[in-house]
Structure formats: structure tokens, C-alpha cells
Amino acid sequence: MSWAPHPASNTATLLIPHNVTDGPKFCHECRTAGKGVHWVRVEELSEGLVVQLSYPRRISEYAAEVLRDVYALGVGEFAVERGQLVLLGKGFRNVVFLVETERGQAALKVRRDDAPSTSVGREATVHAAANRAGVGPLLLGSGEHSLLMGVVVGTPLHRWLPEASRDDVRAAVRKALMQCRALDLAGIDHGELARAHKHVLVTEGPEVKIIDFGAARFTPRPGNVASFLRYLLSREVKPLLVEKLGNLEIDLHLLREYKRTLSEEAFRAVLRSIGLA
Numbered sequence: 243m244s245w246a247p248h249p250a251s252n253t254a255t256l257l258i259p260h261n262v263t264d265g266p267k268f269c270h271e272c273r274t275a276g277k278g279v280h281w282v283r284v285e286e287l288s289e290g291l292v293v294q295l296s297y298p299r300r301i302s303e304y305a306a307e308v309l310r311d312v313y314a315l316g317v318g319e320f321a322v323e324r325g326q327l328v329l330l331g332k333g334f335r336n337v338v339f340l341v342e343t344e345r346g347q348a349a350l351k352v353r354r355d356d357a358p359s360t361s362v363g364r365e366a367t368v369h370a371a372a373n374r375a376g377v378g379p380l381l382l383g384s385g386e387h388s389l390l391m392g393v394v395v396g397t398p399l400h401r402w403l404p405e406a407s408r409d410d411v412r413a414a415v416r417k418a419l420m421q422c423r424a425l426d427l428a429g430i431d432h433g434e435l436a437r438a439h440k441h442v443l444v445t446e447g448p449e450v451k452i453i454d455f456g457a458a459r460f461t462p463r464p465g466n467v468a469s470f471l472r473y474l475l476s477r478e479v480k481p482l483l484v485e486k487l488g489n490l491e492i493d494l495h496l497l498r499e500y501k502r503t504l505s506e507e508a509f510r511a512v513l514r515s516i517g518l519a
């Protein structure tokens with residue numbers, strides 16, 4: 243069977259048209275595909291590769307629906323290694339493929355065929371709102387089952403901490419907290435920052451990227467700063483931080499004041515209390 247391109251389709255929303263080449267670049271996040279990786283044009287994907295779009299059950303009907311998104315989102319090529327589509331990561335609800343678009347490499351996040359819901363509408367809305375608050379990889383577009391976004395080349399915070407210098411740790415934790423605050427101010431709760439293991443990545447700089455808005459929601463009482471602080475104080479992370487920053491006690495009274503007011507003053511007080519301001 244051949245996979246002819248679908249005619250221009252209205253099943254996807256392209257937030258940033260790929261024919262705009264002088265727009266903001268997201269290539270600083272691009273990963274250079276390693277040796278052994280080659281690129282296969284979407285029209286030339288074999289049936290065996292296309293069916294990999296349906297994970298983990300390899301259902302060809304579902305793969306065909308995802309392929310519609312792929313065309314509508316303007317994905318040109320997939321990275322392939324040893325006969326497999328290259329995965330940037332796997333979650334409980336999604337798999338993330340490395341793809342090429344006219345604007346450069348991108349991450350295609352596709353709902354797994356065994357996810358409770360295979361539609362991405364709500365996630366796309368919250369992810370786009372997070373972007374407007376300056377948080378998260380740039381969302382380039384969304385289809386029925388998939389989201390197209392910038393590639394994040396980073397290391398989960400807890401794995402990055404042991405090797406990092408004191409100054410870098412201070413900078414990264416501070417930036418992570420500022421992004422949590424930006425989400426708080428935008429009325430978005432990320433939903434998974436108390437278990438931030440896979441969702442707060444440190445990139446070159448150090449810069450920080452918060453990913454995965456699959457569990458995020460709009461709420462008048464977001465608790466990102468509080469959740470992320472809870473993560474920093476968790477058994478796995480706190481000892482690593484204490485080693486770099488010295489003792490780390492959070493004044494719960496200050497935190498409650500911040501949660502109540504979301505004021506800059508209260509946020510600064512929280513930062514000061516852990517030696518970050």
C-alpha cells in the first residue's frame with residue numbers, strides 16, 4: 243500500500259505556518275540526530291514504519307488517523323534508526339517522535355492508542371496559553387491526536403543537579419520557580435510539578451523548560467510554585483540541593499501568603515527564605 247499525501251486538510255491547527263522562515267527560531271533547542279539516524283520523507287514511509295505511529299498496539303486504522311495529522315501539520319520527514327521511528331520519549335499517554343518540518347526539527351507528541359482519550363484539543367489550548375506566559379516548548383500546531391512542538395534537549399533536574407556548580411544550581415532553580423510563577427499568574431496549574439522528575443528539564447545555559455501540559459488546567463487557584471517547592475523538598479531532591487545551596491527550609495507561612503496573594507512581594511520573600519533572592 244502506498245501512503246499518498248492527503249489533500250490540504252483542515253484537521254489541524256497550525257499556530258505558526260511553516261512557510262514563515264524568518265520567524266522566531268526554535269532551533270536552539272534542536273538536537274542533532276546521532277549517527278545511524280536517517281531521515282525518511284513522510285510520503286516514503288513504509289507501511290511498517292507508518293504503523294509505529296500507533297503505540298503500543300500498532301493498530302493500522304489509528305496509525306492512518308495520526309498520519310492525517312502528520313500531513314496536516316506539515317511534517318516533512320521522520321527520523322529513523324535501525325528500522326524504527328526515533329522516539330524522543332515515552333509517557334503513560336503519549337509517544338514523542340523526532341521529525342523535520344520546513345522550519346527545522348520538531349517533536350511530534352502523539353496520543354498512545356491505549357490512552358483514555360486520544361484527542362489533544364484541551365492540552366493544545368492549555369499548552370498555547372502556557373507559551374503566551376513564556377513557558378514550555380513552542381507549540382507549532384495541533385491535530386486530532388497529536389501536537390507539534392519545539393524539541394527540548396535537556397536533562398531532568400534531579401539528574402542534572404549532582405554535576406552542576408553552585409551558581410548554576412541557584413540560577414536553574416530560580417528560573418524554574420519564575421516559570422512556575424508565570425504559570426500561576428496565567429491561571430494555569432501544570433498538575434504534575436510535585437512529581438517534576440520528567441517535566442522540568444535543564445537545557446544549555448542553564449535554562450529551564452517545563453514540558454507536558456497533558457494534566458494542566460485553568461484554575462483560579464494554581465499551585466505551581468507550591469508544588470514545585472514540594473518537589474524540591476522531596477526525599478530524592480532535597481539532599482542534592484542541600485549539598486549545593488546549604489540548608490533549605492521553607493517558611494510555610496510565607497508560602498501560604500504567596501498562594502493567597504500571588505504577589506511579587508510574597509514571591510520574593512519565598513525566594514529570599516531559601517537564599518535565592
Ligand SMILES: Nc1ncnc2c1ncn2[C@@H]1O[C@H](COP(=O)(O)OP(=O)(O)O)[C@@H](O)[C@H]1O
Binds near residue numbers: 331
Ligand atoms: N518537546 C519535547 N522535546 C523533547 N522531548 C520531549 C518533548 N516532549 C516530551 N518529550 C519526551 O517525551 C516524554 C513523554 O512526553 P510527555 O509530554 O511527558 O508525555 P505524557 O503526557 O505521556 O507523559 C517526556 O518525558 C520527554 O522525555
Ligand SMILES: [Mg+2]
Binds near residue numbers: 441
Ligand atoms: Mg509526562
